[in-house]
């Protein structure tokens with residue numbers, strides 16, 4: 272049976288990174304519903320993220336999105352984060368909102384547009400130098416809508432060339448994390464549609480290029496945990512963008528739609544050594560809270576990832592290996608389900624109390640009165656970035 276002290280130590284050591292854009296107003300292409308008290312600038316986003324860390328104890332990093340989080344002085348922003356007990360995490364690029372990118376960015380047929388996109392990615396690396404961020408996270412909206420619109424192979428070549436230029440600019444301690452997504456906004460071909468395409472590019476680039484698995488970026492029925500196991504085995508899993516999907520890229524709270532899938536993913540992470548810091552797996556959230564209150568939603572998501580991790584840590588690895596060796600299908604499945612069916616909330620409550628935290632982070636935040644305070648103080652809060 273797993274040693275509970277070791278399980279607790281692993282849970283206390285896990286780091287979950289929250290996205291700056293999760294704190295801002297967001298919505299669908301139909302409507303952005305403004306909420307009271309949302310941050311008016313990147314500094315206030317960090318204030319919110321710092322509260323999430325204060326209540327959960329495991330969310331000390333914040334991903335930025337450029338240019339949504341544009342400031343004059345990134346070193347000052349990093350210092351501000353530090354003062355509040357958090358640090359800046361992955362820098363997310365944005366090559367999908369300029370008019371110039373109608374036919375793509377790094378895969379665009381026009382070299383001038385590609386140059387503009389690469390310039391932006393290089394600027395993001397400059398920002399990483401200033402903030403001390405280790406990861407450049409790339410998601411490209413590139414693709415085509417109609418058969419024949421562009422040459423699929425030529426687009427791959429342009430992509431490879433662009434990525435190589437950016438990769439060459441990275442420092443020794445910096446990584447490139449390449450995200451894939453099977454469709455949207457392009458509907459016919461997408462230039463990085465799946466893990467295999469991302470992996471092929473990463474392999475050519477070098478060891479500091481790794482794949483990001485955004486849990487919302489797969490076709491229904493895709494076995495995401497298999498992809499996770501495979502990438503871990505190859506040493507090319509860079510991290511996760513956790514969120515939930517019911518239909519497409521829904522960006523709902525992690526663990527809300529399919530907690531069992533999140534458990535299965537975390538089981539592969541634990542089984543394959545992905546929790547160890549040396550594995551270099553970034554556990555990030557990539558979510559938008561369109562209709563629910565934002566800070567408590569991020570806290571809840573962090574707790575959901577913790578719960579899935581706790582259950583995965585409770586899998587009796589010896590019993591599982593023995594049952595698998597014996598070819599005992601039912602016993603092996605039962606070992607996994609025993610862990611999944613365990614109510615880990617008491618364990619997590621105890622862990623938080625041992626660490627001087629409130630056992631119920633969402634309730635503690637809501638009780639604090641901060642939500643009402645920021646609603647009164649922050650007039651005219653900003654959008655996460657859509658339309659920025």
Ligand code: PSV
Pocket residue numbers: 336363364410450452485512520557
């Ligand atoms: C768009 O699909 C997306 O949700 C990607 O997952 C990125 O990670 C995120 O936006 C931020 O650019």
Ligand code: MN
Pocket residue numbers: 410450485512557
């Ligand atoms: Mn993502």
Ligand code: MN
Pocket residue numbers: 452485487488520557
């Ligand atoms: Mn997405």
